[in-house]
Amino acid sequence: MNALELNGICKTYPGFTLENISFSLPMGTITGLVGRNGAGKTTTLKSIVGTVHPDGGSVRILGQELGTNVMQDVGIVYDECCFSEILTAKNMNSVLGSVYHNWSPDLFLGQCERYGLPLNKKIKTFSRGMKQKLSIAAALAHSPKLLLLDEPTGGLDPVARGEILDDLWEFIEDGQHAVLLSTHITTDLDRIADRILILSDGQLKLDESKDVLLDEYCVLRGSPDQLDLLDRDEILGFRRNAYSFEALCKNRAAMAEKYPALVCDRTDIEQVLVLLEGSEQK
Numbered sequence: 001m002n003a004l005e006l007n008g009i010c011k012t013y014p015g016f017t018l019e020n021i022s023f024s025l026p027m028g029t030i031t032g033l034v035g036r037n038g039a040g041k042t043t044t045l046k047s048i049v050g051t052v053h054p055d056g057g058s059v060r061i062l063g064q065e066l067g068t069n070v071m072q073d074v075g076i077v078y079d080e081c082c083f084s085e086i087l088t089a090k091n092m093n094s095v096l097g098s099v100y101h102n103w104s105p106d107l108f109l110g111q112c113e114r115y116g117l118p119l120n121k122k123i124k125t126f127s128r129g130m131k132q133k134l135s136i137a138a139a140l141a142h143s144p145k146l147l148l149l150d151e152p153t154g155g156l157d158p159v160a161r162g163e164i165l166d167d168l169w170e171f172i173e174d175g176q177h178a179v180l181l182s183t184h185i186t187t188d189l190d191r192i193a194d195r196i197l198i199l200s201d202g203q204l205k206l207d208e209s210k211d212v213l214l215d216e217y218c219v220l221r222g223s224p225d226q227l228d229l230l231d232r233d234e235i236l237g238f239r240r241n242a243y244s245f246e247a248l249c250k251n252r253a254a255m256a257e258k259y260p261a262l263v264c265d266r267t268d269i270e271q272v273l274v275l276l277e278g279s280e281q282k
């Protein structure tokens with residue numbers, strides 16, 4: 001069973017359309033959702049949990065339609081802290097304990113302690129990073145099966161980010177859990193993601209295994225006129241300026257053999273994202 005299935009999700013706002021988004025998240029995997037500002041990542045995540053009502057398409061979480069019961073098994077972390085700022089972590093323990101059947105005070109308070117969060121200070125006194133850690137501790141404390149995270153590590157220092165990534169890894173390790181992680185920090189995904197989804201202007205441009213992306217995709221480089229040597233069908237995206245070009249292609253070994261005059265390098269998630277957006281620069 002997949003942890004999550006999206007089938008043809010659409011949502012239109014004035015000037016923006018999320019178009020026919022379909023993908024699935026197998027259990028035991030971490031999927032990274034990336035894209036430029038305004039690409040539609042938050043709209044996708046909100047459509048999954050129903051805080052945005054899609055114009056079309058369907059969502060299945062753990063094989064079920066969206067509903068209160070299934071939401072007990074979903075942990076959500078938004079990019080902004082959405083807890084009342086006059087509460088303390090200790091207060092939250094009581095409040096959320098009455099919301100989630102599986103809430104574990106030990107898990108929550110233990111995680112707060114691990115993240116170095118004071119239990120008796122009001123949330124309004126927390127730094128951005130502390131609020132993010134609190135949101136993650138709360139999302140994990142009701143033992144969800146699916147975790148949805150919208151830019152959860154943006155305000156965290158590198159040590160804290162590493163800690164959170166380790167926690168996500170541990171979360172999915174037993175093969176019974178899954179994570180969908182929207183982030184601009186692509187190096188985090190280089191480290192822990194199994195799959196990569198790239199959204200561009202409301203469209204799903206790429207749904208690929210991270211290993212395939214890192215092993216089999218490549219960037220061809222050469223002088224601007226050499227771009228015309230390439231078969232356009234092979235180019236997924238490119239950038240060109242007055243001095244050089246970079247083109248994203250699949251089948252690294254075949255490309256290296258076919259175009260020996262060009263440099264053929266491996267790529268990473270950030271470069272794939274940039275080249276898929278493509279541009280001509282003067």
Ligand SMILES: Nc1ncnc2c1ncn2[C@@H]1O[C@H](COP(=O)(O)OP(=O)(O)OP(=O)(O)O)[C@@H](O)[C@H]1O
Nearest residue numbers: 013014015016035036037038039040041042043044
């Ligand atoms: N409630 C709304 N009403 C109107 N337009 C909206 C609303 N919510 C989002 N949008 C628009 O939808 C588009 C996608 O926004 P979204 O927040 O999903 O992008 P994002 O990929 O999460 O961006 P970022 O990386 O900056 O967080 C944007 O053009 C945004 O202005």
